[in-house]
Amino acid sequence: MEAPRRNVANIPHIPQPIREDGAGWFDKGPRDIMRDCENPDMLVPPVTDAGLIPNLRFSYSDTHMQLNHGGWSREITVRELPIATTLAGVNMSLTPGGVRELHWHQQAEWSYMILGRARITAVDQDGRNFIADVGPGDLWYFPPGIPHSIQGLEEGCEFLLVFDDGHFSDLNTLSISDWFAHTPRDVLSGNFGVPISAFDTIPCEQVYIYQDSVPGSLESQKITSPFGTVPLSFTYPLLTQPPLQFPGGSVWIVDSSLFGISKTVAAALVEVVPGGMREMHWHPNNDEWQYYLTGQGRMTVFAGNGAARTFDYRAGDVGYVPFAFGHYIQNTGTQSLWFLELFKSDRFQDVSLNQWMALTPPELVAHNLHVGPDTIQALRKEKWSVVKYPGFSYYPK
Template identity: 40%
Template sequence: MVRQSMLRLCLHISLLIGVFQPTYALPHASSSALYGWASANGNDESSQLAPLRGSSTLLGVVQDELSSGNSAEVPQSAYELAPGQAADADIGIPFTFKDTQNPQPIRGDLGSTDPGPRTYAYDRLNPNTFAPPSSDNGEVTQSKWPLGLSHNRILPGHAGWSRQENTDVLPGATAMAGVDMKLAPWAYRELHWHQANEWGIVLNGSVRVQAMNEDGQTFTDDLDVGDVWYFPSGVPHSLQALGLGSEFMLVFDQGNFSDGGTGLITEMFLRNPKEVLSKNLQAPLEDFDEIPQDQLYILNGTPAPKDVKEQTIPGPGGVASGNDSYTYHLSKQAAYETPGGSIKIIDPVNFPIAKMFSAALVTIKPGAMREIHWHGTSDEWGFFLAGNARVSVYEAPTSGATVDFSAGDISYVKATASHYIENTGDEDVVFLEMLQAPRFTDISVAQWLKLTPKQIIKDTLHLPDRLLDNLSPNKQYVIQGNRNLTALSSGSGIA
């Protein structure tokens, strides 16, 4: 008995020694076949090709380490500069990488080649970020968010989709947020309400809006491309696309707004006991057996009658009209024309119910620019509907940045920061400029110079009389320039 116990003890000791004995060699083929990639003891993380970790001889100085063929420079034969890119960086000529082979972060004598890794699509879309003019300086609040990078919420039955921008993706945009939404033909954005105020503009198609306010007033209207609506916080409403569907941009007066936090009639019904619904609506319990068991958000619907009057139900307070109207047909408003484009302004002066929403819909022709300006009391939330443009933002005291924008991009500029919008493409730029203000206003730099005593300007900026005499005392809004964006490459002439 004692001998058997000793044998068992020796066997246990030998097994323990085998387990804890260090193994430095690669596992044998038989071990690999049994245990796969790791060896039998389970902690020798190596393969039959190479160890997982390198030798300690690689620490520190290694003689003859460098390879003569490992260059960080891109040879001139492998890239080309865009037209205007070689001009003096102080001129800041706008250029594009549209037809440029292997774009490089060079402007005049600034910068150097970039061997990668790179995503060329980003470089081509953002030449003024990749190769900024020398006037850029310091750090400016991030001013751009492409909606193409927003997560898209797509709904069953091809009913539609929705994507948004808020402080989650554009942290500096604290005053306003945007939601881009598409409804298929006859689809609804279900009955809902918000904690924030909602301003909307139709981008494509047409839509029927319906609402009821606290006074029992109702409102129903059909809107076309370019028309606008506004619903104050708490006012319940619904939207239904008409026969060709509808896409619209919604702007809310809370930078952290999320459309996922909207109050929905489906959710409200689900969060109340059926007994309460029965009592409140004076209906038998079985009437609530088929209510949806989840929110609908966007849903397909029955075609609406052609005549909007068929769905206009007057309430005890009547039908909202005049200054109480929740819509404005901006598409029918004549634009203020300038040599460089046009501008339409909609604010509480002509759309009274939208008390703190002021907007300009700006069209900028090729070669033209929205003049340098700033807004005194409100941040500017912008949306590019068409074209390609660049914007330089100056934030006090010394920071400046130039950013490229194209259709589908959202821009954001802080109050009192100067900026412009310059068309850098060959088609019109259409741009929505939103303020949280009771009236659309801005400070025009050119007007400021003209209406300041000439001697002050000359002593400060050393500008010649011919320049100051040529300025207009009126705002220009959109200024036409040379359609040849590289006309100043030689260092002289007028843009």
């Protein structure tokens, strides 16, 4: 009996690994056609791609979903994306009243609120407390060891958590319920000065996320500490900050110079309009961890010694660029591409290829690259983080 097979070679809407110059051949064997359609630049790499660069993309859609009464979470760490050693990310959602229980981490926690609203609480090492409500575009940051909680408000919420260690796992953090469950009750009794029976109904394991009622007003939950409130806010309203505007989009940059408490994570929120491109650049301070919020794009990463590789990204994907590797990101869709750039650093830094060339003696650049005076005159001394050029279009191969 002949083995089953499909003849997909001549179906026009099925992409094939054939470049316009004729390189490649039909893929007539078993295929995940939907995946090929999502990754046109892996199926048919640009002719300029070469060499060996590890995978720099992973989608939250391919991760394990941790479901709880009160919400869900999923994470991307070095387990899923081995190259991403500096940062790890957790995508989490809480129902109205859903609670990420009282807990703390060995790592710093940086967060971007994607949608909805949440209430966060924290107490620092000096007994100074903090409580605040956060909404779309707001950030929070908790230094390592600072105990905190997160609770969904009336409409629930979804947010991105980023931790300054790629080996981090949110399912392996330090939770109050977990500690209670693994402490003898006589010790709890002695610690808190109440009868042992007071702990008869404590959870027998880590709660992680649980369902509660929606809290009352912010004022109704405020507790006055005799030691005052934290000197630096744990939250930052990113979208109230005026963006840097360029022909190809906008950029909001936030690091410890604006968000003082955020000592180990710096970030930029980037919008690239259709036909726009995050310019050719690199970062001189650390690796880049990316989270794609809306739209679709492609990124080419240059590693030196003739190595370059192109990846396609959509909302919910994580991208990564190793330290100092050159790269650019094109909007390949019909709507604005929004993504976050994150770094394990107290400052955001990038080097513009265009600006570097413009501020270098012109004859040196011209002789190095064999380009004419028109190219030299077009160079910009000012950095344009996002560029747009007439007539640009993108057609997946």
